Amino acid sequence: MKKKVTLKQIAKELDVSISTVSKSLRNSLEIGEETRLKVQAFAKFYNYKPNNIALSLKNRRTKTIGIIIPEIVHYFFSTVINGIEQVANEKGYSVIICLSDDSFDKEVMNMELLAHGSTDGFIMSLSKETQFKKDFHHITEVIDQGMPVVMFDRITDEVHCDKVIIDDKKAAYEAVEYLIKLGRKRIALVTTVDYVSVGKLRTDGYTKALLDNSIPFDEQLIIKIEDVDTSEITIGKLLEDKAIDAVFAVNELFAVTILKTAHKIGLNVPKDLAIIAFTDGIISKYSTPTITTVSQSGAKMGKKAAEMLIQRLESEEHDDEDEIYKTEIIETHLIERESTD
Amino acid sequence: MKKKVTLKQIAKELDVSISTVSKSLRNSLEIGEETRLKVQAFAKFYNYKPNNIALSLKNRRTKTIGIIIPEIVHYFFSTVINGIEQVANEKGYSVIICLSDDSFDKEVMNMELLAHGSTDGFIMSLSKETQFKKDFHHITEVIDQGMPVVMFDRITDEVHCDKVIIDDKKAAYEAVEYLIKLGRKRIALVTTVDYVSVGKLRTDGYTKALLDNSIPFDEQLIIKIEDVDTSEITIGKLLEDKAIDAVFAVNELFAVTILKTAHKIGLNVPKDLAIIAFTDGIISKYSTPTITTVSQSGAKMGKKAAEMLIQRLESEEHDDEDEIYKTEIIETHLIERESTD
DNA sequence: CTGAAAGCGCTTACAG
DNA sequence: CTGAAAGCGCTTACAG
Numbered sequence: 001m002k003k004k005v006t007l008k009q010i011a012k013e014l015d016v017s018i019s020t021v022s023k024s025l026r027n028s029l030e031i032g033e034e035t036r037l038k039v040q041a042f043a044k045f046y047n048y049k050p051n052n053i054a055l056s057l058k059n060r061r062t063k064t065i066g067i068i069i070p071e072i073v074h075y076f077f078s079t080v081i082n083g084i085e086q087v088a089n090e091k092g093y094s095v096i097i098c099l100s101d102d103s104f105d106k107e108v109m110n111m112e113l114l115a116h117g118s119t120d121g122f123i124m125s126l127s128k129e130t131q132f133k134k135d136f137h138h139i140t141e142v143i144d145q146g147m148p149v150v151m152f153d154r155i156t157d158e159v160h161c162d163k164v165i166i167d168d169k170k171a172a173y174e175a176v177e178y179l180i181k182l183g184r185k186r187i188a189l190v191t192t193v194d195y196v197s198v199g200k201l202r203t204d205g206y207t208k209a210l211l212d213n214s215i216p217f218d219e220q221l222i223i224k225i226e227d228v229d230t231s232e233i234t235i236g237k238l239l240e241d242k243a244i245d246a247v248f249a250v251n252e253l254f255a256v257t258i259l260k261t262a263h264k265i266g267l268n269v270p271k272d273l274a275i276i277a278f279t280d281g282i283i284s285k286y287s288t289p290t291i292t293t294v295s296q297s298g299a300k301m302g303k304k305a306a307e308m309l310i311q312r313l314e315s316e317e318h319d320d321e322d323e324i325y326k327t328e329i330i331e332t333h334l335i336e337r338e339s340t341d
Numbered sequence: 342m343k344k345k346v347t348l349k350q351i352a353k354e355l356d357v358s359i360s361t362v363s364k365s366l367r368n369s370l371e372i373g374e375e376t377r378l379k380v381q382a383f384a385k386f387y388n389y390k391p392n393n394i395a396l397s398l399k400n401r402r403t404k405t406i407g408i409i410i411p412e413i414v415h416y417f418f419s420t421v422i423n424g425i426e427q428v429a430n431e432k433g434y435s436v437i438i439c440l441s442d443d444s445f446d447k448e449v450m451n452m453e454l455l456a457h458g459s460t461d462g463f464i465m466s467l468s469k470e471t472q473f474k475k476d477f478h479h480i481t482e483v484i485d486q487g488m489p490v491v492m493f494d495r496i497t498d499e500v501h502c503d504k505v506i507i508d509d510k511k512a513a514y515e516a517v518e519y520l521i522k523l524g525r526k527r528i529a530l531v532t533t534v535d536y537v538s539v540g541k542l543r544t545d546g547y548t549k550a551l552l553d554n555s556i557p558f559d560e561q562l563i564i565k566i567e568d569v570d571t572s573e574i575t576i577g578k579l580l581e582d583k584a585i586d587a588v589f590a591v592n593e594l595f596a597v598t599i600l601k602t603a604h605k606i607g608l609n610v611p612k613d614l615a616i617i618a619f620t621d622g623i624i625s626k627y628s629t630p631t632i633t634t635v636s637q638s639g640a641k642m643g644k645k646a647a648e649m650l651i652q653r654l655e656s657e658e659h660d661d662e663d664e665i666y667k668t669e670i671i672e673t674h675l676i677e678r679e680s681t682d
Numbered sequence: 683c684t685g686a687a688a689g690c691g692c693t694t695a696c697a698g
Numbered sequence: 699c700t701g702a703a704a705g706c707g708c709t710t711a712c713a714g
Contacts, residue, residue, distance in 0.1 A: 019710080035684080051457055053394055058689080058690050073416065085440055095437070098436075117691085145345055282416075283623060286594075286601070288600070361701070391692070395691035399692050400692090
């Protein structure tokens with residue numbers, strides 16, 4: 001077991017001072033060429049690499065980004081992480097990931113843990129419980145301490161920081177309008193509980209699309225699902241009793257559940273029932289029939305969020321305190337597949 | 342902007358020494374009760390939390406686990422991370438995640454980056470390229486330096502460390518035997534290129550099951566896929582020309598592609614063609630028909646790996662140098678769904 | 683051209 | 699009961 005070598009050891013071995021070693025390795029011209037090369041050769045031989053922790057302490061920056069998301073086993077969030085990781089890596093940052101499991105307490109705990117030295121800033125998407133409680137003290141606190149935060153997807157207006165979202169309302173509007181253009185009249189909405197910010201916005205888009213096209217709005221056609229696994233009955237009732245000819249589902253898990261239920265009942269998709277899902281994921285692409293979706297590029301959101309965060313991180317160095325926060329809107333578009341004709 | 346408060350500041354404010362503050366906060370009995378309570382109250386008021394980085398440097402342990410995996414947008418790997426994160430959290434560890442993108446160079450770079458102070462140990466699954474090159478110097482180096490490594494799923498015999506796997510050969514054997522019991526005679530295998538360790542083992546299991554049941558082995562029934570997206574033609578040929586009645590696919594993406602191709606050709610699944618996939622993921626559960634799979638619990642693997650790593654981390658503290666590495670085998674079982682009758 | 687000193691934020695063995 | 703000192707591994711302004 002050969003432990004990692006430190007500056008101190010090199011200095012001792014070569015009988016020079018630690019400062020000299022440090023400077024030589026940083027190629028300082030202060031140091032004579034002979035010494036410099038000698039030190040560099042030695043360091044290379046022993047595969048010296050500076051200790052990140054020591055550097056972090058010294059520089060007061062860790063070059064790591066904290067990511068706090070509700071779930072990782074979720075295609076959308078994985079792609080976001082992918083996007084973040086990609087630009088972070090390019091710019092020499094690492095990412096440290098914490099999951100809130102949609103729990104407020106876990107979100108707070110994780111945030112506090114990371115805020116104390118572990119990361120330079122945060123990229124996060126709010127947990128359901130946080131959105132429900134509307135308690136954001138942990139986030140404002142971190143911002144107050146001078147750490148930048150970028151929120152994406154599940155955000156709140158109550159915190160001032162950079163944000164990356166899609167235009168949920170508009171995207172939902174377009175999806176529903178697309179169904180209307182196909183001649184569908186009785187369009188149901190299958191969505192989440194209301195306090196999830198994006199759920200709310202998508203509902204607004206749905207409603208507006210109906211109104212603008214003078215399709216009667218029927219509250220009974222909106223169903224809110226708390227847990228997919230127990231939703232089959234509710235969905236079954238919707239399909240059987242309400243004589244609907246299209247569904248707009250707020251995520252693809254809902255959509256595929258509707259698809260399978262329709263199948264059982266004997267409805268043909270898309271003939272009897274057209275389906276559009278929000279969030280283009282792996283399920284929609286591989287289900288039978290494949291499902292038309294609103295693409296919501298997680299990778300793009302992640303990249304954008306990382307860029308915004310790093311930009312703020314690096315500009316802060318110049319003590320550039322502009323408190324003008326931006327909200328970036330990522331374009332969505334419809335991916336037409338077999339579940340609509 | 343109120344910066345985080347440090348021991349030094351508290352000391353100054355309260356006109357005591359830094360040592361006294363530190364000891365008070367750690368509830369040392371060395372310090373008089375009055376001082377102790379005063380310091381604690383003050384610290385609480387200013388929401389003092391020790392700086393993780395400083396602690397890491399001092400203690401020479403970071404309490405974080407480095408995870409290096411090929412891909413995050415992959416149900417199996419997400420569930421593994423979930424499992425790791427869960428036990429890590431319980432035991433007070435954070436996780437820092439790096440993706441290799443199945444590239445050798447990225448794997449090496451990430452490992453070196455993290456090895457220099459950022460983590461106490463690693464949990465990893467090898468990139469394809471690493472398995473192909475059989476170059477593991479970056480891993481042995483880290484181990485030589487005294488950092489424990491736990492490998493899972495895509496492992497190698499050439500590195501001595503703790504490992505968590507499933508019995509790929511046995512699981513494949515059982516899956517194929519299940520098909521045979523159903524009366525299937527011409528069973529194809531759709532697998533990955535050979536250097537992926539698990540692919541090789543699953544092929545072995547497939548072959549053995551055939552032999553043991555005196556089913557003629559036909560090399561033409563094995564196809565190796567490099568890239569799913571361009572595999573439809575190869576799969577189409579297999580289905581049309583080879584008169585097969587069952588397929589064992591080495592992952593669910595292959596399986597669902599087969600399923601869709603069969604559909605197009607007009608084959609009924611499971612009547613004309615039975616399908617079993619390795620790795621139980623979200624696609625198998627939601628496809629139509631649903632796909633029978635070999636469960637390979639990523640969550641369990643992750644949990645186990647984290648337990649093993651942390652156990653080694655904590656026992657090292659007692660300088661307990663037992664070089665007896667273990668390989669844990671996680672049980673698999675068949676989840677019967679609609680793609681087999 | 684080289685090195686001693688201070689400092690990042692903490693802990694702890696040792697004096698007093 | 700309290701504090702000065704050393705040290706974790708580094709960098710850098712300052713002496714010489």
